[in-house]
Amino acid sequence: MKLKIKLPNSLLTLAVSLVSCLFLLQTSTLYAQDSTGVAKERTAPVKAKPVKNTFDGTWIIDDQTVIVPVKGTFQMDIMHRFGTVGNGYQDLDGIFAPANIRLGINYAPINNLYIGLGFSKDDMLWDGNAKYAIIRQTKGTYPVSVTYYGDLAYDTQFDPDHSLFPHTTDRLMSFNEIIIARKFNDRFSLQVAPTLSHQNAVKGFYTKNDSTGTTVFQDMRHDQFGIAVAGRYKISETTSIIIDYDQPITKEPTNNPHPNLAFGFEFTTSGHTFQIFMGNYQLLNPEHDSFFNANNPFSYTDANGTKVKGGQFCVGFNISRLWNF
Amino acid sequence: MKRKVILVSSVLAVCAMSFAFTTIQQPKPWPVPEKNAKMANPVKSNAESISAGKALWNQHCSSCHGKKGLGDGSKAAQLKTTPQDMTLAACQSQSDGALFYKISEGRDDMPSFKKKIPEAEDIWNLVNFVRTLKK
Numbered sequence: 001m002k003l004k005i006k007l008p009n010s011l012l013t014l015a016v017s018l019v020s021c022l023f024l025l026q027t028s029t030l031y032a033q034d035s036t037g038v039a040k041e042r043t044a045p046v047k048a049k050p051v052k053n054t055f056d057g058t059w060i061i062d063d064q065t066v067i068v069p070v071k072g073t074f075q076m077d078i079m080h081r082f083g084t085v086g087n088g089y090q091d092l093d094g095i096f097a098p099a100n101i102r103l104g105i106n107y108a109p110i111n112n113l114y115i116g117l118g119f120s121k122d123d124m125l126w127d128g129n130a131k132y133a134i135i136r137q138t139k140g141t142y143p144v145s146v147t148y149y150g151d152l153a154y155d156t157q158f159d160p161d162h163s164l165f166p167h168t169t170d171r172l173m174s175f176n177e178i179i180i181a182r183k184f185n186d187r188f189s190l191q192v193a194p195t196l197s198h199q200n201a202v203k204g205f206y207t208k209n210d211s212t213g214t215t216v217f218q219d220m221r222h223d224q225f226g227i228a229v230a231g232r233y234k235i236s237e238t239t240s241i242i243i244d245y246d247q248p249i250t251k252e253p254t255n256n257p258h259p260n261l262a263f264g265f266e267f268t269t270s271g272h273t274f275q276i277f278m279g280n281y282q283l284l285n286p287e288h289d290s291f292f293n294a295n296n297p298f299s300y301t302d303a304n305g306t307k308v309k310g311g312q313f314c315v316g317f318n319i320s321r322l323w324n325f
Numbered sequence: 326m327k328r329k330v331i332l333v334s335s336v337l338a339v340c341a342m343s344f345a346f347t348t349i350q351q352p353k354p355w356p357v358p359e360k361n362a363k364m365a366n367p368v369k370s371n372a373e374s375i376s377a378g379k380a381l382w383n384q385h386c387s388s389c390h391g392k393k394g395l396g397d398g399s400k401a402a403q404l405k406t407t408p409q410d411m412t413l414a415a416c417q418s419q420s421d422g423a424l425f426y427k428i429s430e431g432r433d434d435m436p437s438f439k440k441k442i443p444e445a446e447d448i449w450n451l452v453n454f455v456r457t458l459k460k
Contacts, residue, residue: 049444049446053380070440070443071443072440186376186380236383237379237380237383237384238383238384268384269384269388270384270385270386270388270436270441271441324440324441325440
């Protein structure tokens with residue numbers, strides 16, 4: 001007797017479907033292997049890398065460049081600003097006049113971050129700074145590089161009777177900027193940086209102080225906006241012409257700061273960057289220069305209506321020594 | 326006559342002694358591990374690569390090795406090791422991998438560049454430029 005197995009139609013359909021699925025999956029796997037083989041034969045698309053050496057160092061005269069060195073870089077800076085030109089042989093056009101000096105160190109503990117510490121002679125000024133590369137110019141992705149730079153300065157000049165600084169926080173000033181740069185070709189790079197400087201304390205006096213109330217006149221504002229533009233043109237692999245311009249934007253009630261125009265040469269070696277130039281900034285600190293620069297490249301009329309001749313330049317140099325750990 | 330003989334003999338003796346005490350500085354052998362020497366150059370030598378290599382050469386190498394690789398850079402005289410003429414076969418016969426290894430690792434007066442030039446592609450660009458120094 002022949003055994004008859006009667007399966008319901010639905011179960012039969014399910015079994016056929018499952019077997020079909022297995023075949024389909026198997027076929028798909030075969031296709032997948034095949035496509036991998038093809039991918040290996042094809043050349044992988046070349047991923048564009050960020051441009052290098054937009055500038056040759058972290059400084060461009062008085063301003064920071066967009067550059068953040070590679071992780072493990074240690075830098076030591078020696079910076080000099082001599083006296084203003086104009087006295088001729090008397091002080092060799094400022095070279096033998098009292099000079100301002102800054103000594104600084106920086107280190108890159110991780111990629112894209114640079115932290116540093118500096119000490120300047122004028123006002124016995126300590127400064128701590130940090131720089132972070134946000135965007136790096138990459139062909140087809142980013143047309144510019146963008147870096148943040150911040151600096152906090154602490155004035156340690158002697159003030160035993162607290163006449164200059166009634167509170168400790170009055171000694172603090174800060175500086176923040178966003179640097180936007182583009183390397184146009186191997187020779188020419190340009191950067192622009194909106195800046196914001198802040199001083200914790202400003203001098204003032206009462207213009208009204210009676211029973212009806214008090215009014216205080218502040219001789220300066222707490223915040224100063226500015227803009228910095230800098231460029232480099234390489235005339236050989238290791239020598240460049242550099243130029244730097246800083247324009248204060250906020251109008252101060254008194255002691256309005258002057259712009260800075262600086263120009264010179266940069267020489268680069270494997271472990272050094274050396275810059276020699278003429279410029280108007282003398283204070284070797286961005287927030288102090290933004291608020292208190294008294295040298296003007298251009299002729300101007302002062303608050304009393306007196307015409308003042310410009311050209312108040314001083315010679316300066318920056319030396320940076322780099323080590324890689 | 327006797328005096329002339331003595332004079333000529335003395336000059337010859339001094340010449341002989343000077344030759345005897347002259348040592349010609351032979352380059353110290355610089356063995357490269359086989360694995361490194363056989364490493365293939367992944368960067369194609371083209372105008373872009375050579376230009377990038379030339380920029381690195383001028384910044385990092387030319388002060389000792391000279392602009393054209395003749396070993397006559399401005400710092401060469403101060404070194405304990407005389408930089409070799411890189412235009413000659415002694416350098417050019419080495420594999421790309423061997424040059425890459427020597428640039429990366431350094432030895433004695435020759436500094437290591439693996440931290441100063443952190444991207445391998447840049448060191449290969451430098452190797453490609455070194456090939457253009459061949460006479």
